[in-house]
Amino acid sequence: MSTASSTRSRPLPLRLRRPAFIIPTVLLGAALATYAVTHLTASEQAQAAPSAPPPPKVTVAPVERQLVTDYEELTGRVDSIETVDLRARVSGHIQDVRFQAGEIVHRGDVLFTIDPRWYRAEFDLALARADQARAQAEVADSEARRANELLAVAAVSTEEAEARRTRAHVARAAVASAEAALATARLNLEHTEVRAPIDGRISRALVTAGNLISGAPGGATLLATIVSTGEAYVYADIDESTLLKFNRLLRENRLALENGRVPVEMQLADESGYPRRGYIESTDNRLNPATGSLALRLVFANRDQALVPGLFARVRVPVGAPRPSLLVSERAIGTDQSQKFVLAVAADNKAVYRSVKLGGSFHDKRVIQSGLEPGDRVIVNGLQRVRPGMTVQPELLAAEATTQNANANRLASR
Secondary structure, eight states: OOOHHHHTSSOOOGGGSSOTTTTHHHHHHHHHHHHHHHHHHHHHHHHHHHOOOOOOOOEEEOOEEEEEEEEEEEEEEESOOEEEEEEEEEEEEEEEEOOOOTTEEEEEEEEEEEOOOOHHHHHHHHHHHHHHHHHHHHHHHHHHHHHHHHHHTTTHHHHHHHHHHHHHHHHHHHHHHHHHHHHHHHHHHHTTTEEEEESSSOOOOOOTTTTOOOOOOOSSEEEEEEEEOOOEEEEEEEEEHHHHHHHHHHHHOOOOOOOTOOOBEEEEEEEESSOEEEEEEEEESBBBBBTTTEEEEEEEEOSSOOOOOEEEEEEEEEEEEOEEEEEEEEEEEEEEEEEEEEEEETTTTEEEEEOOOEEEETEEEEEEEEEETTEEEEEEEGGGGTTTTTTTOOOOOOOHHHHHHHHHHHHOOO
């Protein structure tokens, strides 16, 4: 009993004891691991989070104030001032064609030659008959003079003297007839050379060498056409209401005339800004009752030979006196459904939505009737990257910066 009791009271060996610090160590390791993971995740998120983008760069231009004339835009067609259908005046075979299609020809240039041999023979015959008639007339005149002398001394009868004077008149008439036939033969011979009646551009030859052509009146063969190139007409129709407004301005002397003529502007289909200047040459004397419009004929210079007859053209006719107006670039104008707008840049460089009412065009700019004030800055480049309320980095348009002072000086001088 004592032995067993002593054995149970003996302390256990050191390696069999459970250390009291094991649980706190495990908890400390877990806490360190959790801190490391949390710190690493926060660091990664801080590195992955993107920085705020800089404000977008845009190009702005100030709203300009200039003197602008109200215009009415019309559609028209270009036509040549002179158009000639080149036709033969004598019949015969084409011997030669002396031009290239589309070539510029000058008045008097020989364009076609017709076989002249028949007409030269007729001319020679008419020349001989004229010489014969003149010789016979000289003989008849001489006999008439002698008859007057003989009648004075009663050497011939009165009837014989009258007969000689009559033969002299007949001979002189024969000379006139022969000379007329000679002139006709000379003209026919000259017409074997078909010459350009005007300066201009010629079409292709409608008849080539070797063909028989007719010069009969009413059935003369068409050889080619020539159109003038120095200036050009543009025909356009103006409606009744615009015509009444236009005439009222003319009566009140409120239109700016140039050399007593109403100036107009025109552009072709591949042009913009109406770069061509001309004037109203004439108008029709009555309105077309079917369309309610009046035909205008305008004249424009054609130095670059671009005004080809038949081209479509857009024309601007002034219908108001020059007045100060606000202008912005066409690039600044956006469309929001049926509403026109621009994005202006405020003093704090934030984009501001401005609804505007548009007027007519002025070169590459647009008249603003309402919605903007002089000096407002509007975005002309980068409009797609900006929304109202966004902060932007505005840069002044270079062309606007160089012309702003010139426009101000021009307005001040007026």
